[in-house]
Amino acid sequence: MADNTRRPEPRYGNRPTMKDVAARAGVGLKTVSRVVNGEPGVTPDTERRVQESIDALGFRRNDSARVLRKGRTASIGLVLEDLADPFYGPLNRAVEEVARAHGALLINGSSAEDPDREQELVLALCARRVDGLIVIPAGHDHRYLEPEIKAGVATVFVDRPAGRIDADAVLSDSFGGARSGVAHLIAHGHRRIGFIGDQPRIHTASERLRGYRTAMADAGLAIHDDWVSLGTTAPKRVQDAVVAMLAGPEPVTAIFTGNNRVTVTVVRVLAAHDRPVALVGFDDIELADLLDPGVTVIAQDAATLGRTAAERLFHRLDGAADAPSQVVLPTRLIARGSGEIPPPAEG
Amino acid sequence: MADNTRRPEPRYGNRPTMKDVAARAGVGLKTVSRVVNGEPGVTPDTERRVQESIDALGFRRNDSARVLRKGRTASIGLVLEDLADPFYGPLNRAVEEVARAHGALLINGSSAEDPDREQELVLALCARRVDGLIVIPAGHDHRYLEPEIKAGVATVFVDRPAGRIDADAVLSDSFGGARSGVAHLIAHGHRRIGFIGDQPRIHTASERLRGYRTAMADAGLAIHDDWVSLGTTAPKRVQDAVVAMLAGPEPVTAIFTGNNRVTVTVVRVLAAHDRPVALVGFDDIELADLLDPGVTVIAQDAATLGRTAAERLFHRLDGAADAPSQVVLPTRLIARGSGEIPPPAEG
Numbered sequence: 113m114a115d116n117t118r119r120p121e122p123r124y125g126n127r128p129t130m131k132d133v134a135a136r137a138g139v140g141l142k143t144v145s146r147v148v149n150g151e152p153g154v155t156p157d158t159e160r161r162v163q164e165s166i167d168a169l170g171f172r173r174n175d176s177a178r179v180l181r182k183g184r185t186a187s188i189g190l191v192l193e194d195l196a197d198p199f200y201g202p203l204n205r206a207v208e209e210v211a212r213a214h215g216a217l218l219i220n221g222s223s224a225e226d227p228d229r230e231q232e233l234v235l236a237l238c239a240r241r242v243d244g245l246i247v248i249p250a251g252h253d254h255r256y257l258e259p260e261i262k263a264g265v266a267t268v269f270v271d272r273p274a275g276r277i278d279a280d281a282v283l284s285d286s287f288g289g290a291r292s293g294v295a296h297l298i299a300h301g302h303r304r305i306g307f308i309g310d311q312p313r314i315h316t317a318s319e320r321l322r323g324y325r326t327a328m329a330d331a332g333l334a335i336h337d338d339w340v341s342l343g344t345t346a347p348k349r350v351q352d353a354v355v356a357m358l359a360g361p362e363p364v365t366a367i368f369t370g371n372n373r374v375t376v377t378v379v380r381v382l383a384a385h386d387r388p389v390a391l392v393g394f395d396d397i398e399l400a401d402l403l404d405p406g407v408t409v410i411a412q413d414a415a416t417l418g419r420t421a422a423e424r425l426f427h428r429l430d431g432a433a434d435a436p437s438q439v440v441l442p443t444r445l446i447a448r449g450s451g452e453i454p455p456p457a458e459g
Numbered sequence: 460m461a462d463n464t465r466r467p468e469p470r471y472g473n474r475p476t477m478k479d480v481a482a483r484a485g486v487g488l489k490t491v492s493r494v495v496n497g498e499p500g501v502t503p504d505t506e507r508r509v510q511e512s513i514d515a516l517g518f519r520r521n522d523s524a525r526v527l528r529k530g531r532t533a534s535i536g537l538v539l540e541d542l543a544d545p546f547y548g549p550l551n552r553a554v555e556e557v558a559r560a561h562g563a564l565l566i567n568g569s570s571a572e573d574p575d576r577e578q579e580l581v582l583a584l585c586a587r588r589v590d591g592l593i594v595i596p597a598g599h600d601h602r603y604l605e606p607e608i609k610a611g612v613a614t615v616f617v618d619r620p621a622g623r624i625d626a627d628a629v630l631s632d633s634f635g636g637a638r639s640g641v642a643h644l645i646a647h648g649h650r651r652i653g654f655i656g657d658q659p660r661i662h663t664a665s666e667r668l669r670g671y672r673t674a675m676a677d678a679g680l681a682i683h684d685d686w687v688s689l690g691t692t693a694p695k696r697v698q699d700a701v702v703a704m705l706a707g708p709e710p711v712t713a714i715f716t717g718n719n720r721v722t723v724t725v726v727r728v729l730a731a732h733d734r735p736v737a738l739v740g741f742d743d744i745e746l747a748d749l750l751d752p753g754v755t756v757i758a759q760d761a762a763t764l765g766r767t768a769a770e771r772l773f774h775r776l777d778g779a780a781d782a783p784s785q786v787v788l789p790t791r792l793i794a795r796g797s798g799e800i801p802p803p804a805e806g
Contacts, residue, residue, distance in 0.1 A: 128606075170605070170606025170609070171606075187583075194552070195548060195551040195552050195555060195567075196548035196549050196551060196552040197548070198545045198548065198745075201542060201543035201544070201545065201548070202543050204542040204543065205541070205542050205543040205569070208542060208568075208569060208571075217568065217580065217583050218568055219566045219567070219568065220542075220566070220567035220568070221555075221564065221565055221566065221567070222552070222555060222565075224555075233564065236534075236564050240534075240587060258517070259475075259517030259518075262517070263517075376745065376746065379746070379749060380749065383749050397745070397746070398545070398723065398744070398745060398746070399723065399726070399744070399745070399746050399747075399750065400746075402726060402727065402730050402750055403746065403749055403750065404751055
């Protein structure tokens with residue numbers, strides 16, 4: 113414990129102002145303003161006096177005031193779905209690197225998959241005059257953003273498209289990736305394949321489900337009702353789904369998982385299961401290659417998603433006025449063992 | 460691709476103002492201000508007219524202006540070290556939950572372990588008038604924050620202490636955790652134990668190194684120069700360090716790793732090594748229990764770190780004026796196999 117008995121300073125309202133700086137330096141307010149904003153018309157000697165006064169008082173330019181005056185900040189906002197999901201880490205970092213390369217500050221927040229919270233956060237960032245927004249949407253109706261977009265806030269959606277407005281979006285090929293992952297299991301002999309996914313109101317979740325259904329239909333395979341389980345990524349929910357699929361009258365011999373959070377739980381359940389079950393998961397997961405078996409995945413490139421979205425945003429901020437477009441990035445199947453387990457011989 | 464040919468709106472400067480709202484509603488500016496700020500003195504009929512005008516124009520209250528007027532926002536800033544490090548995910552989310560429970564917006568950014576960038580980000584957040592800051596410091600001199608703290612920005616440091624100023628801090632017991640982890644390896648018979656850690660200028664890295672040295676000294680064991688490797692967590696650097704420690708004239712039989720990023724690389728290298736080497740890592744890592752052997756770790760509680768720091772911050776914002784203090788949270792050894800591998804019989 114620190115042994116410090118310093119009296120705390122009064123907490124609000126004693127921030128030095130430009131007036132204080134001007135009084136101390138013995139110059140006019142306009143002169144201080146010129147120095148602070150790097151404008152010409154100040155002699156080197158006066159500039160030095162003002163700078164000394166700024167340093168002595170600990171004066172800092174008030175960017176909130178500056179924003180009101182100039183109508184521009186150098187900042188962009190990023191609204192994520194979940195700050196603790198490792199999938200968003202590289203995306204977040206890639207956006208930050210692009211922002212930094214453009215001299216802009218990145219401000220983040222998370223919607224926790226709640227459309228109201230997304231809207232609250234987006235509008236709070238707009239009220240703080242960010243120049244642009246990158247949004248991983250939780251909701252499906254983004255008409256609330258129209259006045260902001262009209263007022264000049266460039267907006268790019270990433271990972272999931274905007275709802276009910278036209279806006280730039282950068283997505284992974286969820287449908288194609290899931291379809292190829294399920295086709296991979298079918299090619300290894302599986303006929304009874306389960307799908308455990310996230311909540312179907314999430315765009316990526318429904319696209320991956322569609323990929324699963326399409327791959328099964330392509331192969332002429334029917335889907336038993338018990339083979340599809342959609343819901344939250346809570347471990348208990350996923351665990352119950354796996355157990356049910358493996359215990360039913362027509363147990364699955366393979367599982368396709370809809371995202372990294374689901375995959376981690378399924379890997380855990382299958383490790384404790386008494387016979388091998390094939391698994392392909394959407395999203396790569398750390399250490400997947402060192403497990404036994406290694407986990408076969410459909411990998412997205414989260415960093416490229418983030419970088420592409422951020423570059424698109426700065427392109428807009430630089431004045432690009434072409435119509436909004438959607439970029440869809442390919443996924444990649446990485447075979448590591450779990451997806452190549454054959455079905456048991458039929459008894 | 461979206462097929463949209465809508466002409467883009469001009470990008471800046473056409474945001475509706477309170478004056479526009481007042482003109483459209485046929486009321487005075489003060490009346491609009493009352494409605495916007497929920498102040499009394501407006502008849503229900505007038506309030507409805509103003510609200511209709513607000514909706515029609517898409518007017519939004521300008522929080523930057525409000526901040527200047529009231530001196531308070533409802534927002535806190537969190538400066539992380541690396542947005543992509545999974546260790547910070549639960550910390551980040553815990554801070555966000557506490558902020559939300561207090562009705563405050565959380566704004567994040569990352570220093571990327573660069574002291575200049577930390578300072579730039581912290582001051583940018585202060586300039587945007589956050590009420591409080593939670594900082595995982597990259598630098599060692601935080602005197603630049605003194606004017607902000609005097610001006611009322613409550614500040615709590617987390618994971619690492621502040622440098623050269625008195626400030627609240629919430630830390631994990633890096634020294635004690637590393638010491639107990641190395642003692643665990645010694646208790647399993649190891650005498651030649653390597654330490655691979657992060658850059659020693661990082662407080663947690665130097666504290667963990669001190670824990671290693673202390674545990675070795677406690678057991679009367681000398682430390683060979685080749686057994687300690689400090690540097691970045693880049694996989695290549697860590698890989699070279701492991702290879703060198705295992706190849707030297709006095710090869711180590713056990714390794715203690717200084718954080719999760721280092722552990723992941725060491726696990727990977729040891730999986731390809733021809734004889735078993737014991738391992739205890741600082742920080743838990745996902746799926747550590749499913750590897751063979753399971754990875755023994757010294758686990759920190761990142762969520763509790765974040766929650767404790769955020770609660771401390773809001774305690775300050777509520778007016779607590781006691782002297783800054785340091786809270787040190789305990790770590791926990793989780794034995795899973797890798798830390799219980801005995802040394803090879805001496806030949």
